[in-house]
Amino acid sequence: MPVVSHHLSLNMRGDTQIENVTAQVQDALIASGLKAGLVTIFVQHTTASVFILEDEPGLRLDTKRLWDRLIPADPHWEHNLRNQGENNGHSHLRGQLQGCSLTIPFSDGTLALGTWQAVVIVDFDTRARTRHVVIQIMGE
Amino acid sequence: MPVVSHHLSLNMRGDTQIENVTAQVQDALIASGLKAGLVTIFVQHTTASVFILEDEPGLRLDTKRLWDRLIPADPHWEHNLRNQGENNGHSHLRGQLQGCSLTIPFSDGTLALGTWQAVVIVDFDTRARTRHVVIQIMGE
Amino acid sequence: MPVVSHHLSLNMRGDTQIENVTAQVQDALIASGLKAGLVTIFVQHTTASVFILEDEPGLRLDTKRLWDRLIPADPHWEHNLRNQGENNGHSHLRGQLQGCSLTIPFSDGTLALGTWQAVVIVDFDTRARTRHVVIQIMGE
Numbered sequence: 369m370p371v372v373s374h375h376l377s378l379n380m381r382g383d384t385q386i387e388n389v390t391a392q393v394q395d396a397l398i399a400s401g402l403k404a405g406l407v408t409i410f411v412q413h414t415t416a417s418v419f420i421l422e423d424e425p426g427l428r429l430d431t432k433r434l435w436d437r438l439i440p441a442d443p444h445w446e447h448n449l450r451n452q453g454e455n456n457g458h459s460h461l462r463g464q465l466q467g468c469s470l471t472i473p474f475s476d477g478t479l480a481l482g483t484w485q486a487v488v489i490v491d492f493d494t495r496a497r498t499r500h501v502v503i504q505i506m507g508e
Numbered sequence: 509m510p511v512v513s514h515h516l517s518l519n520m521r522g523d524t525q526i527e528n529v530t531a532q533v534q535d536a537l538i539a540s541g542l543k544a545g546l547v548t549i550f551v552q553h554t555t556a557s558v559f560i561l562e563d564e565p566g567l568r569l570d571t572k573r574l575w576d577r578l579i580p581a582d583p584h585w586e587h588n589l590r591n592q593g594e595n596n597g598h599s600h601l602r603g604q605l606q607g608c609s610l611t612i613p614f615s616d617g618t619l620a621l622g623t624w625q626a627v628v629i630v631d632f633d634t635r636a637r638t639r640h641v642v643i644q645i646m647g648e
Numbered sequence: 649m650p651v652v653s654h655h656l657s658l659n660m661r662g663d664t665q666i667e668n669v670t671a672q673v674q675d676a677l678i679a680s681g682l683k684a685g686l687v688t689i690f691v692q693h694t695t696a697s698v699f700i701l702e703d704e705p706g707l708r709l710d711t712k713r714l715w716d717r718l719i720p721a722d723p724h725w726e727h728n729l730r731n732q733g734e735n736n737g738h739s740h741l742r743g744q745l746q747g748c749s750l751t752i753p754f755s756d757g758t759l760a761l762g763t764w765q766a767v768v769i770v771d772f773d774t775r776a777r778t779r780h781v782v783i784q785i786m787g788e
Contacts, residue, residue: 371684371788373755404511405646406548406611408686408753412762414702419604422554426586427600433586434579434601439714446706446713460707461714464699468765471611471751473548473644475513480642482552485608502760504753506685506787507646508511544651545786546688546751559744562694566726567740573726574719574741611751613688613784615653620782622692625748647786648651 370508372400376501380416380491382459384432388423389501390487396503397474404475405507410468412500415459415493417466423486435462435492459492466490474507510648512540516641520556520631522599524572528563529641530627536643537614544615545647550608552640555599555633557606563626575602575632599632606630614647650788652680656781660696660771662739664712668703669781670766676783677754684755685787690748692780695739695773697746703766715742715772739772746770754787 374396378387389409397407409418421427443449445457470487473480481487489501514536518527529549537547549558561567583589585597610627613620621627629641654676658667669689677687689698701707723729725737750767753760761767769781 371755373684373753373760404513406546406644406686408751410751410753410760412760412765414700414762414764420554420608421604422600424587424591426588426590426597429586430597430601431604434605438578438718446709447704448706450706451704457706457710460702461710464701464711465714465746466605467607467747467750468700469751470607471548471550471609473513473550473642475511475644480513480550480552480644482554482640484554485552500762502753504686504755504760544653546686546784560694560748561744562740564727564731566728566730566737569726570737570741571744574745578718606745607747610747611688611690611749613653613690613782615651615784620653620690620692620784622694622780624694625692 372505374503378489378499380499381496382491382493384435385491386428387489388486389489393487393503394479397479397505400505402505402507403477407472407474408504409470409487410502411489415456415463416489416491416499417463417468418470418489419466420485421488422484456494459494462492512645514643518629518639520639521636522631522633524575525631526568527629528626529629533627533643534619537619537645540645542645542647543617547612547614548644549610549627550642551629555596555603556629556631556639557603557608558610558629559606560625561628562624563628596634599634602632652785654783658769658779660779661776662771662773664715665771666708667769668766669769673767673783674759677785680785682785682787683757687752687754688784689750689767690782691769695736695743696769696771696779697743697748698750698769699746700765701768702764703768736774739774742772
């Protein structure tokens with residue numbers, strides 16, 4: 369059973385910016401030639417996440433509002449107090465809760481995504497960074 | 509290595525209703541004839557999730573109370589303001605945080621679930637809907 | 649395609665204690681002899697979770713503070729009210745939100761973890777317990 373790895377580099381801006389990578393995941397699946405199995409999207413960072421979104425402008429704004437409310441930026445996070453120059457304690461806490469790994473089944477060469485499901489990367493950090501994402505495809 | 513896909517349709521009511529699908533997942537595993545590998549349960553919707561619950565009546569009530577507190581229904585979510593007739597902005601935000609994909613290892617033909625772990629689907633939407641769930645089994 | 653299962657037992661103390669198991673996951677991968685595929689870390693409990701952390705002392709403290717704020721201990725959780733002697737309703741709710749399954753791709757015999765990413769188990773319960781974790785490796 370073959371295993372194929374594809375790598376994405378995304379120039380992101382932080383501050384809960386969202387990037388839709390559904391087309392890249394689908395292209396990687398097609399290029400693999402595999403027909404059934406699992407695609408795993410894995411973000412190689414602790415202040416960014418992958419999740420499934422109905423990608424319309426309202427929910428992009430709501431996502432930012434949600435995180436600013438649930439886990440606010442705060443100079444008093446210990447990560448900021450104990451590490452000189454750091455201000456992204458909240459970014460880490462958001463990233464670890466939303467998660468950096470997502471697994472999607474595919475069959476007949478097609479991802480099992482529902483009509484409104486998009487795969488997105490969210491950058492929770494406080495400055496622009498290049499983000500590395502692994503798209504791994506395993507199947508038959 | 510075979511890959512087997514099984515599809516569930518669930519008639520759900522929304523409002524944080526929880527449906528236990530552990531038996532269906534176990535039945536799909538037995539029907540596959542596979543002995544070791546991964547089962548992925550994937551919900552094909554943006555306002556419903558899959559997670560692991562100790563399924564007793566108190567925690568079902570607590571789960572609803574938790575979500576009503578963490579991410580309340582609110583006409584001011586942008587998803588509701590910008591899309592006429594929508595009132596389920598909170599349902600989307602809950603679904604994307606709880607997640608729509610769960611992967612469970614199995615060996616000796618048995619899921620690795622602990623004694624108290626049940627696989628459940630939760631419907632966060634504001635009206636009744638039929639929910640589609642893929643149970644994919646890959647292994648040897 | 650081989651599937652290899654490895655089992656960990658961890659003596660943990662509850663109260664959002666964090667244990668770094670990255671080395672154990674890497675050792676299990678090396679012992680498997682596999683070069684490319686998926687590692688799934690699965691916690692067989694409903695009051696403990698697995699996640700990815702930048703493992704420095706500040707973020708360990710922030711993680712505890714976050715959970716004490718998001719989902720506080722409270723005698724009024726229905727799990728506590730309806731089940732005599734139980735006081736860990738919040739532990740269950742934290743465990744189900746943070747999740748008990750994590751899937752990480754590997755290739756060239758190496759996990760796809762980024763520089764700062766550590767795999768940790770967190771124990772949300774209110775007393776010391778032995779925690780069982782499955783590390784399953786599937787690949788080629």
